Amino acid sequence: MSQDKIITIYDIAEKLKLSPSTISRGLQNNTAVNAKTKKKIFDTANEMGYRFNTFARNLRTQNTNTIGVIVPRLNSYFISAVLAGIEKVINGAGYNMLISQSLESSEKEVEYTKTMMHNRVDGLIVTLAADTTNFDHFLPFVKHHIPLLFVDRVIDDENYSKVVIDNSKSGYDATTHLIDQGCKRIVHITGNTLRNVYRDRKLGYEKALIDHGIPVDHELLFETDLTEVSALKSVVKILKMNPLPDGLFVSNDFCAAICLKKLKQAGIKIPEDMAIVGFNNDTTSRITDPALSTINYPGQEMGEAVATNLINCLSNKDISAKAQTIVLKSELIVRESSFRREHKPIKL
Amino acid sequence: MSQDKIITIYDIAEKLKLSPSTISRGLQNNTAVNAKTKKKIFDTANEMGYRFNTFARNLRTQNTNTIGVIVPRLNSYFISAVLAGIEKVINGAGYNMLISQSLESSEKEVEYTKTMMHNRVDGLIVTLAADTTNFDHFLPFVKHHIPLLFVDRVIDDENYSKVVIDNSKSGYDATTHLIDQGCKRIVHITGNTLRNVYRDRKLGYEKALIDHGIPVDHELLFETDLTEVSALKSVVKILKMNPLPDGLFVSNDFCAAICLKKLKQAGIKIPEDMAIVGFNNDTTSRITDPALSTINYPGQEMGEAVATNLINCLSNKDISAKAQTIVLKSELIVRESSFRREHKPIKL
C-alpha cells in the first residue's frame, strides 16, 4: 500500500493529467477553474487521502493564522474562562491558538515567548507570571510589529494594549461595603503585590480605609500566595488577634471560601462577627454557606475583548493601531457573607 | 530603518561573507563549525534580529513538533486540570500545543479535527463532545499513522489508545458506600449517558443496588446536563417525592454542591436525612458545608498519562505501538456529607 506516502498536489496533478497550479486553484475553489475539473480534483484528493500542508502555505504566504497565548497556569477557574473567551473569538475568525503556561515562572515565560516568535504567531496574548519584572523578552514583538496584548496581569506601560478591570476601584468598593456594614478592623488577604491586580486591589483597600477615617494598619495586610495552605495559616493568625478583626477582604474566592469555612468552625459567626468579601465570582462563591459576597470578574468577556482587539489589529492594515487600555466593568455582588443591614441598594 | 525586513540566514550569510549552509549549521550548534565562526554567527543573528522560521524548517524536516488537543470546553475545572497535565509533559518534551474547544458540538469537533490534520500535528489528544456518535472524522489520523489518543470521554473501541478511570467501579463504590451508611432510596443525578463516563457511572450505580438487593427504580434516575439549573430542578423533584429519598449520588461536584445547599435550605439534614456523594474532587467539594464526599478524579495525572503515552508513541520509531487503555486509580473520599457511622475503614 502507498498509504504512507504523503500526497501532494503534484500527485493529484499527475493522476489527473493536469498541472499543479490547476490543482492548487481547484482546491481553493478558485472561480477560474472549470466546475467539472474542480469536482474531479476534490474527488481525487479525497480518494488519495490528500491533506494540504499548512506549512508550505504559510511559508509561501508569510502568515500563519495562529495566535499565541501565554498564561500563568491553565488549571485556574478564572484563566480557563479567559481562554474560553479568547478561543471563541479566535477560532470564529479562522485562527488557531497555540497555548503555553508559564507556571508563574518568569524564566519559562521568556522561553515560551521565544517559541511563539519562532512559530511566527500573527499575534500574542499574555497574562504575566507572578515574578516577571523584566519585560525585554517582549521587545522582539514590538520590533517586528507583531500585535502584543496583555490581559488581566499586565505591564504598567501605556505603550501596550491591554484588557483589565479596575482593580483599584473594586478593592475600594469591597472595602467600602465592609465599612458600610459596620466593619472597623478589616483584614486584607491578597497575592503578590508586584503584579498590578493585587497591588491595585490593595491600594483600593487602603484608600477606602483612609477615606472613611480608618487608619491603615499593616498588621492587617496579609500578602500571600493565595493557596489553601496560606488561607489556613491566615485564619490561624486572625484567630490570635486581639481584638479580633470584624471584616475580611480576600483577593480570591477560593481562598476566601476556605477562610470562611475555617472561621465558622472556630465559632466565628459570619457575617455577624466577621463580614467577608471575596474576589472573582467563581462558582465557589455561590456554594459556600453563607454565600460569599464577591467582585464579579468577567473572565470570559475579558478573553473575548482582548481577542477581538487583536483580530482588529490584524485586519486593519493601517499599522497606526494605537495602544489602548480596555477596562471592563467589574462589580460588587453582595451575598450573605457580608450582609448585615440594608445600607445601599446594591444587594443582588 | 530596515527593521521591517524579515532577516533570513541569507542575510546573515551575506553580511558575514559565509554560505547559508554554514549559518544554518552554526545556528544549530553543529560541531562541524568553527567555534569562532559560530560565535560570530550568533552575535550577528542577534544583532540583526534574526528569528528562525519554523515553517520552513517543518516543511523541510517533515515534522511539526506540535500536538493538537480538542476538548469539549476550556472553562471546566476538570478539563483545565487535564490540560495542565498535558501541557507540562508536552512542553517538557519540546512540543507545542494547539488547542481547540468543541463546545460540546460534534460539528465543531469534526471541523477542528480537520484543522489539526492540516496543521500536521504530530499527534492528537481528544476528549469527545457530548453528542458525537459518528467517529469517521478520526479515520484520517489512523490512515496516516498519526497517534490519536483519547482521554476521559473516549470511543468504546479497543483499537484506540485512551486514558480513563474506572467509572463503573467508581459509581459502584459511591453507591455501595451510601448503602453502607443505611441509604435505601438513592437518587442518581448524572449527565448524557451516551458518553462512557456517565453511562458507566450509572451502570455501577445500578449494579451496586442489585448486588445489595435494592430494586432499581427508574424514577430515581435523573439524566440531566449537570448545570446549576438542572440541579435546582432536580432538587424540586426530589422534595416532591414521597417517601423522600435518603441518598443522593451526583456525577459532578458542582451540581452536588448546589443540591446540598438547596436541600439544606429546605430543612433536610445532611447527612442524617439524606447522604450525598459527588464526583470529581473539585476544590468545590471541600468548600461545602458539610464537606462533600466524592470520587477523586485525577485530572492532571490523566493529562500527564495521555501526553506521556503520546510522546512515547512519537519517539518509538517502531510503529507497532499497540492501542492501550490506561486506567488510572480513582477512589472514594468520604467526608461529612455522607458519613453517618463508622462502617468501613475508608474515611479520609
Next chain:
DNA sequence: TTGTAGGCGTTATCAA
C-alpha cells in the same frame, strides 16, 4: 480555463 516557472526559508547531501 489551464500551464510554466520561480520562490518562500530551511536543511541535507555531496563535494571541495
Next chain:
DNA sequence: TTGATAACGCCTACAA
C-alpha cells in the same frame, strides 16, 4: 571546516 545545490509543498504572476 565550509560551500553549492537541490529539495520540502505550495502559491501566484505571467504566459498560452
